[in-house]
Every structure is written in structure tokens, then in C-alpha cells.
Amino acid sequence: MLLAKVVGTVVATRKDPRLVSHKLLVARPVDPKGKAEGSYLVAVDTVDAGVGETVLIVSGSSARMAAGMKDCPVDAAIVGIIDTVEMAD
């Protein structure tokens, strides 16, 4: 899974019917110390995350195992809001 910071929201009216009523957020991966790295992605939110929060994103087919996402056409889902990351040093 990836750590990422939510940086925006996505609004799409015309979309796959199975995506209706699911919130889409723009997130940018961060390293464990919070530094942004890599490219932005769109993830479906299953835990009521918001802009500015650090979240846990699951990618690939596992994203469909998030709550309420069974058989939905998604490859990235936010499944947790990060409180803290404790590093070894």
C-alpha cells in the first residue's frame, strides 16, 4: 500500500454507473517522512478522507476489496486515514 496526501477532489457526472455516489480524490504519494514523490493519482474514498489528510491507498485488484467497492471498476482505493508513522531512526 501507498502513503499519500490528499490534494484535491474530482467531480465527474458521466461515469460508470457503479461509480455513482463514490467520492473520488486526487492524491500524491509521500514517503514515510511526508515528502511528496511520484505522480498524482485518483483514488476512490471509502473512509471519508479529505483534502490535506495523509491516507493509506491500496492499488490494483485489491482496491475492489475495500468496503462497498465489490465489482466496481477501480484500481486505487483509500482505505485508511493515517494518524502517525513511526520510523526506526
Added chain:
Amino acid sequence: MQLARVIGDVVATRKDDSLIGIKLLVVQPLSADRTPVGRPLVAVDAVGAGVGEDVFFVRGKEASFPFYPAEPPVDAGIVGIVDYWTVEIG
């Protein structure tokens, strides 16, 4: 599967219900000579690993298999703690 070192742990209170009770760790993938390679990632722990240990982890939906019949939404999971490994380079 990939070799990695556990370098941190993650605390998340608000999360998918099926992740409750599952430990989340930050792992840094390692190359054969034990140097870090690539970006660190978050993996679930199925074997009781801890910070500082060398482990191997599996990617993809298979990461949820140790928790069967539960199907937590995870894409990386630690499935073994490495005692030691040897590589012959040449």
C-alpha cells in the same frame, strides 16, 4: 515475493473495518546485497514481524490470503521473517 527490511510502523484509527486488528508496517525493499532499492511501502503483517527485521513480502491480492476467509483490502503483505539469506554473485 521480495526481500525487505521493516523500517517503521503505521497507526491509522479511521480505516476499512476489515483492517481492524491487522498490523501495518513500512517496509523498504532490498536488493541481494542488502542495499535499499526502490521506494518504501506499507505492508500488512501476517507473521508477527517488527521494526528492524528482514522479511519477505508478497504483492497483489495474494497479500490478503493469510487472513482468509476475511478479505481485507491490501496489496502488500509480509509472509515470512528471514533468518538469513546467502547469494552467490559471479
